[in-house]
Amino acid sequence: MGKDMAIIQDPMAVFAYLIAIVGILFMLSTIDNKFINKLFRYAPPLIWMYFLPMLSTTFGIIPQSSDLYSFLSTYILPAGLLLLMISANVPATFKLGGKAIVLFLAGTIGVVIGGPISYALFQGILPEEAWRGVGALAGSWIGGTANMGAMISAFKTPDDILSPVILTDTLVGISWMGVMIALSSFQDKFNAWNGADNSTIKRVNEDIATDMQRNVKPLQLPQLFGILGLGMAGSYIIRVFADMDFIPKSDIMSTTTWSFIIITAVGIALSFTKVRNLEYYGASKIGYLGIYLFLTGIGAQANLADVVQSPQFLLMGVVWLAIHIICIFGAARLLRAPLFFVAVGSQGNIGGTSSAPIVASVFQPALAPVGLLMGILGNVVGTYAALLCGKLAQMIAGG
Numbered sequence: 269m270g271k272d273m274a275i276i277q278d279p280m281a282v283f284a285y286l287i288a289i290v291g292i293l294f295m296l297s298t299i300d301n302k303f304i305n306k307l308f309r310y311a312p313p314l315i316w317m318y319f320l321p322m323l324s325t326t327f328g329i330i331p332q333s334s335d336l337y338s339f340l341s342t343y344i345l346p347a348g349l350l351l352l353m354i355s356a357n358v359p360a361t362f363k364l365g366g367k368a369i370v371l372f373l374a375g376t377i378g379v380v381i382g383g384p385i386s387y388a389l390f391q392g393i394l395p396e397e398a399w400r401g402v403g404a405l406a407g408s409w410i411g412g413t414a415n416m417g418a419m420i421s422a423f424k425t426p427d428d429i430l431s432p433v434i435l436t437d438t439l440v441g442i443s444w445m446g447v448m449i450a451l452s453s454f455q456d457k458f459n460a461w462n463g464a465d466n467s468t469i470k471r472v473n474e475d476i477a478t479d480m481q482r483n484v485k486p487l488q489l490p491q492l493f494g495i496l497g498l499g500m501a502g503s504y505i506i507r508v509f510a511d512m513d514f515i516p517k518s519d520i521m522s523t524t525t526w527s528f529i530i531i532t533a534v535g536i537a538l539s540f541t542k543v544r545n546l547e548y549y550g551a552s553k554i555g556y557l558g559i560y561l562f563l564t565g566i567g568a569q570a571n572l573a574d575v576v577q578s579p580q581f582l583l584m585g586v587v588w589l590a591i592h593i594i595c596i597f598g599a600a601r602l603l604r605a606p607l608f609f610v611a612v613g614s615q616g617n618i619g620g621t622s623s624a625p626i627v628a629s630v631f632q633p634a635l636a637p638v639g640l641l642m643g644i645l646g647n648v649v650g651t652y653a654a655l656l657c658g659k660l661a662q663m664i665a666g667g
Contacts, residue, residue, distance in 0.1 A: 279336040285329075286336075286564040288473040289320050290557070307461065314626060317560055321567035322442075330568055334439075337586040346503035346531055348558025349640060351495065352625055355534020355547035355555070356637035357476045363468060367605045371596055371613030372642050377590070378595030379617055380653050386588040393468050393580045399665040400425040401433040403658020405585070408437045408656075409592070411650025412620020412643065417519040419654050432578030436585035438570040438600040441618050444589055445627060448611050452630045464502065464606040471630040485550045491549040498546070506530045526577045531641065552636070559626060592618070608632055616642025 276282055293313040296304055324330045383402045387394070400423040407419030416437070418432065451458070459466045485491075509515070510526035517523065538544065592614070600610045608631045615624040620643045628639030 274325075274329055274331040277331055277334075279339075282330050282334050282568075283561075285324070286321060286403050286568070286606040289407075289564060290317060290560050293317060297332075303616075311446075312449050312630060314411045314449050314521075314560075314563070315632065317564050318400075318442045318446065318567035322570045322572060323563045325568050332569055332571050334568075340562045340565040342507070343500070344558045346476030346507065346527055346564040347499035348533050348555040348562070349528070349625070350503045350506075350535050351499045351551045351555030351558070352636055352640060353532055354498070354538045354543055355552040356536065356539045357479070358536055358539055358637075363472050365468070367603060367644065368609045368612055368638065368646070370603065371414075371599055371605055372598035372616045372645060373401055373613075374571070375592055375596040376410055376612050376616040376646075376649060376653050378592030379406060379658045380660075382588040383657040385432060385591060386584045386666055389587060390580055390662050391583045394584065395429060397426060397429055398425075399661040401429040403654060404430060404662040405433050405437055405588075405628070405649060406654035406657035409618050410653045411617070411646035417421070418561055419651070419658060422655065423658050432581040435578060436581045438566070439582065440585040440589055442567065442570070444593075445615065445619055448615065448627050449630050451607065452611070455550065455631060457471065458607040462601060462606075464600075465604070465605045466608070469606055469608050469632060469635070475636055476635070477633070480548070485544075485548050487549045491546060495546050495551045495554050497547065498543070499551075499558070502534070503527075503531060506632050516579065517603075525530040527620075528643075529599075535573075546548060552605045556629070556636075562633070563623070563626065588620070608635075612639045614641045615639060616646045619643070620646050 269608055276285055293316050293341070297308050297313050322332065325332045348611050387399060387402050401482075402414055402562040403423040404419045404425045409415035419425070425433070455466070458464075506525045507523070510530055511523045515523075515526055517526075596614050599605070600607075608628070609629050612624055612628045615627040616639065619627065624639035624646075626638040626639070629636040632638075
C-alpha cells in the first residue's frame with residue numbers, strides 16, 4: 269500500500285506510533301506472566317520491533333516512505349551509537365581476543381562466494397542485469413547501507429533491479445537478525461556442544477556489569493540533559509564535520525561512512541575520560557532508545573505485499589545467506605568459538621553498524637560496543653569485498 273493510502277501519514281504521528289510500539293513491547297516484557305515470558309524468550313521484543321511496523325506498513329496503517337525514517341537514520345541512529353561508544357569499557361573489551369575478527373572474516377568470505385553461487389543457480393529466472401543487483405546487495409551485506417550506496421553507483425544498478433534487491437535485503441536480513449536474537453537463548457547449549465570456552469566473554473561481561481552496579485546513580489535533570497545534549501549535538505557536529513569539503517569523499521567513503529568512523533573514534537576517546545561517568549546515569553540506555561526507534565523505521569520500510577512481485581530475488585537471497593551461515597558456523601566449529609562471536613561476526617556483515625550492537629547486547633548486555641566495532645570493520649572492508657563479489661557475478665553473466 270502506498271504512502272498516500274496509509275491511515276497515519278504525518279511524520280510526528282508515525283513517530284508516536286513507533287515509539288508506542290517500543291514502549292508497549294518493553295512494558296509487556298516486564299510482566300510476570302508464563303505465556304508472555306515464554307513468548308519473549310523465543311521471540312524477544314527486538315524481533316517484534318521489526319515485525320510489527322512491517323505488518324503496519326503491509327496493512328496500510330503507516331507509510332512505507334516517510335521523512336521520519338530518513339530523520340531516524342541520519343540523526344537518531346548516530347546519536348545512539350555515540351552514546352553507546354562513550355559507555356564502552358575498551359580495555360575490558362580487548363580481553364576478548366581475536367576470534368571475533370576471524371569469525372567476521374569467515375562471514376565476509378561467505379557473502380563474497382555466496383553471491384555468485386546463488387546468482388548462477390537462479391540466473392535463468394532472473395532479469396538480464398540482475399548481476400548488478402548482486403553487487404549492490406553484497407555492499408549491504410558486508411557493512412550496511414553506506415556500502416550498498418557505493419555499489420549501486422559502481423555497478424550502475426537500475427531501478428527495476430534495485431527495488432527487489434532492497435526488499436530482499438530487508439526481509440532476508442531482518443529474518444536472519446531475528447533468528448540470531450532467538451538463538452541467544454540457546455548460547456549455553458551451543459557452546460557446550462561446540463566445546464567453546466565462553467568464560468572470558470562472561471567474565472568481561474560480568475566485570476563491566478559489576479562496575480555498573482557499584483557506581484550506578486539515579487538519573488537527574490542535569491545528567492539527562494547532558495546525555496541528550498552530548499548525543500544529539502555531538503553526532504550532529506560530527507556529521508557536519510564529515511560533510512566538509514576537506515574531508516575526501518568518494519563512492520566508497522561517503523559522508524555517512526565518515527560519520528560512523530568519526531563517531532566511533534570520538535566515542536572511544538571520550539570513554540577514557542570522565543565523560544564515561546554519564547554511563548552511571550544511564551547513557552547507554554538512552555542510546556539504545558535511539559537505536560530501537562531506528563530499527564522500527566527500518567521495519568516500516570518493508571511491505572510484505574511486495575514479496576509476490578520478486579520471489580526469485582528472495583530465493584536467491586535465502587540461498588546466498590545460507591552459504592554465509594555455512595561459512596561462519598563452519599569456522600566457529602573449527603575454532604570452537606562461542607555463539608557470541610558468531611552473532612557479532614555475522615551481524616557485522618549482514619547488519620552493519622545499526623544492528624550488530626543490538627544483537628551483541630542481546631547475547632551479552634555489556635558488550636554492545638563489540639558489535640559496533642564489527643560493523644565498522646564491515647564498513648572498512650565491505651566495499652572492496654562487495655566489488656569482488658559483483659565482478660564475479662558479472663563474469664558468470666558473461667559481461
